[in-house]
Structures are given as C-alpha cells and as structure tokens.
Amino acid sequence: MIVAKAKDINEIADKLAGYGKILVAGCATCVAECMAGGEKETAITASALRMALKLRGNQAEVNEITAERQCEWELIEEIATQVNEAEIVVSLACGVGVACMSERFEPKPIIPGVNTVFLGHREKAGLWMERCAACGDCTVDRTGGICPVARCAKSLQNGPCGGSNDGKCEIDPDVDCAWHLIIERLKAMGKLENLKENTPPKNWATSRDGGPRKVVIEDVEE
Amino acid sequence: MNSSSNLQRVLESGEFAVTGEVGPPMGSEAEAVKAKAKILQGCCDAYNVTDNQTAVVRMSSIAASAILLSEGLEPVMQMVCRDRNRIAIQSDILGAAALGIKNCLCLSGDHQSFGAAGKLHGHPGAKNVYDIDSIQLLSVLRDLRDEGKQQGGDAVSGPPEMFIGAAWTPLGDPVDFRVIRLGKKVAAGAQFIQTQSIFDVNGFAKQMKIVRQEGLHEKAFIMAGIIVPKSAGMLKYMNKNVAGVKVPEELIKRMEQASDRKEEGLKVTVELIEQVRQIEGVRGVHIQAIEAEGLIPEIVKRANLLPRPAAGDVN
Numbered sequence: 296m297i298v299a300k301a302k303d304i305n306e307i308a309d310k311l312a313g314y315g316k317i318l319v320a321g322c323a324t325c326v327a328e329c330m331a332g333g334e335k336e337t338a339i340t341a342s343a344l345r346m347a348l349k350l351r352g353n354q355a356e357v358n359e360i361t362a363e364r365q366c367e368w369e370l371i372e373e374i375a376t377q378v379n380e381a382e383i384v385v386s387l388a389c390g391v392g393v394a395c396m397s398e399r400f401e402p403k404p405i406i407p408g409v410n411t412v413f414l415g416h417r418e419k420a421g422l423w424m425e426r427c428a429a430c431g432d433c434t435v436d437r438t439g440g441i442c443p444v445a446r447c448a449k450s451l452q453n454g455p456c457g458g459s460n461d462g463k464c465e466i467d468p469d470v471d472c473a474w475h476l477i478i479e480r481l482k483a484m485g486k487l488e489n490l491k492e493n494t495p496p497k498n499w500a501t502s503r504d505g506g507p508r509k510v511v512i513e514d515v516e517e
Numbered sequence: 518m519n520s521s522s523n524l525q526r527v528l529e530s531g532e533f534a535v536t537g538e539v540g541p542p543m544g545s546e547a548e549a550v551k552a553k554a555k556i557l558q559g560c561c562d563a564y565n566v567t568d569n570q571t572a573v574v575r576m577s578s579i580a581a582s583a584i585l586l587s588e589g590l591e592p593v594m595q596m597v598c599r600d601r602n603r604i605a606i607q608s609d610i611l612g613a614a615a616l617g618i619k620n621c622l623c624l625s626g627d628h629q630s631f632g633a634a635g636k637l638h639g640h641p642g643a644k645n646v647y648d649i650d651s652i653q654l655l656s657v658l659r660d661l662r663d664e665g666k667q668q669g670g671d672a673v674s675g676p677p678e679m680f681i682g683a684a685w686t687p688l689g690d691p692v693d694f695r696v697i698r699l700g701k702k703v704a705a706g707a708q709f710i711q712t713q714s715i716f717d718v719n720g721f722a723k724q725m726k727i728v729r730q731e732g733l734h735e736k737a738f739i740m741a742g743i744i745v746p747k748s749a750g751m752l753k754y755m756n757k758n759v760a761g762v763k764v765p766e767e768l769i770k771r772m773e774q775a776s777d778r779k780e781e782g783l784k785v786t787v788e789l790i791e792q793v794r795q796i797e798g799v800r801g802v803h804i805q806a807i808e809a810e811g812l813i814p815e816i817v818k819r820a821n822l823l824p825r826p827a828a829g830d831v832n
Contacts, residue, residue, distance in 0.1 A: 453652040457686035
C-alpha cells in the first residue's frame with residue numbers, strides 16, 4: 296500500500312492564512328491504514344488546525360470529511376458538496392488523492408496535509424517499511440523477493456557494496472543491508488547461485504526516469 | 518587487452534607493485550595537487566586519485582589526474598557510480614583517455630549521507646544516481662575498450678585504452694560472500710584489485726586462500742590495501758566505523774603504548790607490507806596515508822621497495 300506521514304501542523308497552518316472556510320479531507324484507504332489520513336486522523340488534524348489557527352488570531356471555520364477514496368472519481372463525487380463549500384481543502388490523502396482532487400475541483404486550492412513517502416507495509420504496530428520502488432520491471436524472483444532497488448541505499452544490482460557492517464547499511468546502523476538479507480534468503484532457499492551471474496545494467500526507462508507512466512488495457516479502455 | 522599503463526606493465530612483469538593515493542583539494546588550486554606530486558614522485562608505480570571520497574565535493578578526479586600526468590606521475594583515476602549516470606560515466610572515461618589517463622578504478626562510492634563521516638556538512642540532500650553499479654561499470658568500461666561499443670550499443674570511434682581496476686573488501690560483511698563478489702568483479706572485467714585496508718593479516722590470508730582455490734589470483738592482480746596508522750584512536754575508530762576493517766587488539770595496544778606514534782605507525786605499516794607480501798597471490802600494495810602523503814616515500818624505502826621500475830624499463 297501507499298504509506299504517508301502527517302505533516303507538521305504549523306507547516307499546514309502557515310499555508311492557510313487568509314482563508315475563512317477550510318475543509319480537512321481524509322481518505323479511508325491507504326492513509327487510514329498507515330494512520331496518517333483516515334477518519335480518526337482527519338478529526339485530530341482538524342482540531343489541531345483549529346487550535347493552531349486560533350493561536351495565530353485566525354478565526355477560520357474548519358470542517359472535516361473523509362472520502363472512501365480520493366483517487367476514484369465516483370468516490371470523490373460523494374464529498375463534492377463539502378469541497379464546494381470550502382475556500383481551501385487540506386487533503387490528507389496521498390499525492391494521488393491531492394492530484395485527483397485538484398483536477399476535479401479546479402481552480403479550488405487543494406493542499407497536501409501529509410507527505411507521501413513510499414510503497415510498503417505495516418511491519419508491526421507503529422512501524423511501516425518500504426518494500427517496492429515501482430520501477431516498472433520487477434525482478435525480485437532473482438533476489439528472494441527482496442527488492443534491492445527499494446531497499447539498498449544505492450539500489451545496487453550486484454551488491455553488497457563494501458559498506459555493510461554486521462548486516463547493517465553504511466547510511467544508518469538501524470537500516471538493514473538489503474543485500475545481506477538477500478544473501479541470507481537465497482542461502483535458505485538453496486539458490487545462492489543466482490547471485491554468481493552478473494546482472495547487466497538495468498533499463499530504467501520503465502521507471503520514473505522514462506517519464507510519467509501509464510497503464511493501458513486496450514480491450515477495457517473506453 | 519593491453520593498455521600502455523605503467524602499473525599494468527609493472528604488474529605483468531612480476532614486480533611487486535606499489536600504488537599510493539592523492540586526495541584532491543576542496544578547491545580549485547592546482548598547486549595543491551602539484552605539491553603532493555612533488556613529494557610522491559618516484560615512490561609508487563601509479564597514484565590513485567579519489568573521486569569525491571566520503572561524498573565531499575573536491576576537485577574532480579579527472580582534472581587532478583590530468584595534473585598528476587603533467588607532473589610526470591601516472592594516475593589511477595577513481596570513478597564512482599554515485600554521481601554520474603551511464604551517459605556521463607562513458608563520456609568522462611572517453612575524456613579521461615583522451616587526456617592520457619590509463620588506469621581507472623571502478624567504485625560504487627560512499628553514500629551521499631556520509632559527509633566525511635560527519636566531520637563536514639557534505640551534501641546529504643543530494644540526489645544519488647546509481648544508474649549502474651560498480652560491477653556494471655567494470656563491464657561498461659571493458660566493452661568500451663574491447664568491443665568498441667557503448668553500453669547502449671553505439672560504436673566508439675576511438676576506444677579508450679584503460680587498465681581496469683576494482684576495489685575489494687575481503688573481510689566485509691557477509692564475509693562468505695566476499696570472494697564470490699570478487700569473482701563477479703573479475704568476470705566483469707577487473708584486471709587489478711585494490712583491497713580495503715588490511716590490519717587483520719590472518720583474516721586476509723584466509724580469504725586469499727579461497728581466492729587461490731577459485732583461481733582468481735591468476736585472473737587479476739591483487740594489491741593489498743595498507744593504511745598508515747596515526748594513533749590508537751584512529752585504529753579504534755576504523756575498527757568500529759569502517760565496514761570490513763578489523764583491527765587486532767594488540768595493534769591498538771601497540772599504538773597506545775608507543776612513545777613516538779608517528780615512528781610506530783611507520784613501523785607497523787612496513788611490517789604489514791612485509792606480511793601481506795608473503796601471502797601467495799598478493800602482487801602489490803596500495804598505500805594510503807590520509808592527509809599525510811609525505812610519509813609514503815619513507816615507507817616505501819623502509820619496505821625495500823625502492824627504486825621503483827622506471828616507466829619503460831620493465832621487460
């Protein structure tokens with residue numbers, strides 16, 4: 296899923312100067328799972344904003360609503376009335392939600408209330424981890440299901456570099472060395488041989504480097 | 518394929534080779550590079566020029582290498598994958614070859630979060646590249662030279678003559694994968710190898726035994742990395758913080774108890790050189806005296822490695 300993280304409330308409040316009617320719009324899917332922008336976080340953000348704005352002498356009205364998803368036209372429509380009544384919307388959806396909302400309600404300002412950080416999963420309560428970089432050309436079959444593009448700080452294809460120490464990455468002793476994990480996983484699978492062959496340069500054209508991407512399924516396209 | 522690299526000729530002649538290291542300045546002063554060149558002239562077969570080591574901006578490796586050349590020293594241009602994509606890398610290699618640079622050491626590069634291990638600001642907010650990794654860089658360089666072919670498939674009009682090198686961390690973690698990784702580098706085109714600094718000679722010797730079993734010592738020239746110890750504190754720091762560097766406790770004690778640290782550091786260095794030289798398959802040493810390049814001539818002399826074979830005298 297998409298993992299996001301709440302922005303500092305003052306960073307959001309700074310952008311709301313001069314607005315009298317504000318809507319905080321949550322999203323009940325990915326950002327709810329990662330506790331950044333679901334219904335509960337929307338309520339918390341709205342009250343924190345009320346306080347932050349009051350402290351700044353701003354008497355703006357702050358309302359709240361949570362869409363099922365802000366990345367689906369039909370589900371965005373369900374909150375259209377509330378959005379139309381607001382002068383500005385703080386969207387707690389991921390960047391996709393902010394983009395869709397901005398497109399649907401142009402020229403109304405829709406500003407992000409969270410930072411979209413990665414594609415990942417909930418490791419345990421309160422901890423989410425990055426697992427995929429959406430490079431567009433998945434080869435994790437070769438690396439035991441562990442993605443070196445997402446999890447190696449250098450996205451090395453033939454790692455590990457000389458910087459791993461006791462299974463940890465040179466950038467931070469709290470970060471696992473992806474290649475250490477890959478080697479251990481392949482040992483357990485009896486497939487360490489996978490790594491003996493050199494992996495040639497990757498084609499990054501399928502990644503963001505190739506420009507904005509789209510997926511088309513022709514027999515479904517209207 | 519051969520280049521006209523002096524380092525390659527010395528290694529192929531069977532002489533025990535010596536390389537040193539020149540860190541370019543954090544500025545544009547050519548004089549700083551020339552001053553180091555004067556100190557080091559004649560004591561090594563070639564001199565590594567670092568490429569923004571520890572992710573700190575310094576004079577480019579290519580430019581500093583060209584200055585060394587103009588002073589009559591043979592550079593080993595280091596090239597990291599952190600800052601350039603495959604387009605810039607190939608272009609820089611062609612340019613370096615045009616300037617007369619004959620050796621290239623292919624590296625991943627320290628991550629940009631390093632900033633000289635926190636001693637300087639560095640540029641932790643920089644976007645890293647890592648379009649290709651160090652093993653892929655080796656094969657890209659080999660194909661430019663031997664196939665006359667760019668990575669994308671286009672022809673190279675004048676292939677770059679380069680002696681191709683790679684780094685190896687023999688005691689890096691996970692240690693049982695390190696010889697496999699060396700084999701990958703050799704398969705990708707590495708002709709010479711400079712290792713991470715060796716203090717644990719026994720540990721290194723064990724890894725070299727596996728290297729010999731795999732026959733890798735016959736496919737590439739392995740040069741042992743030696744760092745001149747300055748103090749017990751430095752050794753403790755390296756032991757704790759530098760990946761793949763294990764410093765035996767007795768060596769740390771020895772530096773602690775020394776009345777003249779500089780002299781003790783020189784003695785330790787010379788002993789390490791003599792010890793690694795005894796290991797079958799070690800064909801040379803790469804000596805690093807960080808911010809103390811002036812010590813290298815004395816070390817090489819004490820290790821009885823002077824005079825160096827003059828360029829053209831080998832064979």
